[in-house]
Amino acid sequence: MSKKFIWILSILMTVTMFWFIYIQIKWIDGAMEVRERQFVSLVNTSLRIIANEIVEKEVVSHVTSEAFSFDVDSLKDLTHTDNKNDKHYYDIDNNTVFIENVVNEIVRRKINIKDRLDKEILEKKIETVFKRHNVNFDYEFAVITENGNFHFKSINFNLDKTDEVFEVELYPNDLLYKEKHYLKVYFPHEKEDIFFTLPKVALSTLFLIMAIMTIFFITIHIIMRQKKLSEMKNDFINNLTHELKTPISTISLASQMLKDEGIPAAEKDYKLISHIIDDETKRLGFQVEKILQMAILEKGYVKFKEDEININSLLNTIINSYSIKIQQKGGRIEKQLDAQEDIIIGDELHITNVFYNLIDNAIKYSEEDLVIKIKTLNKDNKIIISVQDNGIGIGKEDQKRVFNKFYRVSTGDIHNVKGFGLGLSYVKRIIEVHKGKIEINSQLDKGTTFEIKLVVGS
Secondary structure, X not given: OOHHHHHHHHXXXXXXXXXXXXXXXXXXXXXXXXXXXXXXXXXXHHHHHHHHHHHHHHHHHHHHHHHHHXXXXXXXOOEEXXXXXXXXXXXXXXXXXXXXXXXXXXXXXXXXXXXXXXXXXXXXXXXXXXXXXXXXXXXXXXXXXXXXXXXXXXXXXXXXXXXOOEEEEEXXXXXXXXXXXXXXXXXXXXXXXHHHOOOHHHHHHXXXXXXXXXXXXXXXXXXXHHHHHHHHHHHHHHHHHHHHHHHHHHHHHHHHHHHOOOOOHHHOOHHHHHHHHHHHHHHHHHHHHHHHHHHHHHHOOOOOOOEEEEHHHHHHHHHHHHHHHHHHOOOEEEEEEOOOOXXXXXXHHHHHHHHHHHHHHHHHOOOOOOEEEEEEEEEOOEEEEEEEOOOOOOOHHHHOXXXXXXXXXXXXXXXXXXXXXXXXXHHHHHHHHOOOEEEEEEEOOOEEEEEEEEXXXX
């Protein structure tokens, strides 16, 4: 799968996903708009009903009060019965008096709205009517004059905290008030409440959009990662072919020299040829072993030994083995092994390979005047081992991936650096198995420092 095809596929997926999201958002927005219109209609209807019921309750109250002000005999006189025909006849005069008394009571009532309307009764009325019309949201209310004077209000009523206020005029046909009175209501969490009352389909759509977006970005990430991994594996195979082909070719050439009858036996340097074959065989075996060890490590089949390892002594041995090779390159190794407690428990073979890999890298990625500094010290019941070089360094982006399997750092103008990209991955794995930690600190053209922390003692 080419990189161009992946990018085209990614773009198509992105366009398709965002088009789908746009359609779904428009649908949810339309559903919200319809729900808001329904909500506004329900609230306005409820407020008109509340205002009407307040007036009706007041009229009934006055009628009831006037009725009880009549004595029983007066009430009986309102009607009389014709015994002959057993029919009821209204006494027009008494009925007129009753009605006039009710009207006079209404006219004589106090015009202070606090005396006409009780806050608790109003609050109960609002709650009852709202529930009847399925307006089950939190609300705040107040009774206000047209000049903005409050007669009473709910505890948290504050018009500055809302953009939409519903209102209805109280006693709209009352001619005794000099100014109008309004019942005002607002819903502090209107938008949120309306959203969560949307049908389950709308909410499910929103969660589906979020899930699709998550899956989409994960898919793109996996595709790009697999592409990168594929490139790294191809690079690994190319390097593997080169690394194995070189010693095989050398061994083949040496064996041909031995078999060549055209060269007199006296002129054949058997010692040199055998030495070449031996070196190249070891080199070939080392490369194969490195690959096999990494594969075994990945599967977790390796059984690590638990021996006491003297780190200072081990480093001295490794440094001595590299002294000739580094001198031939015109460099040197400086050591400062200050750790007093340097005994760890672990597998000596793998710990030794860790330091060999780090020093090999320092040599491979250096140019001239190579200086490798190896130090040990103790801190917090740990031994800290640092391997520092003055080589070409590693960029910040490469530092994030140097411990990944198959990853190889770009070497710029240096084209003779060979390898599988397994060394640092192996190093990190071994250190982690020994419950340690490895960190890198590097700057381009200034060198690299690897710092390893291991627990000392048993």
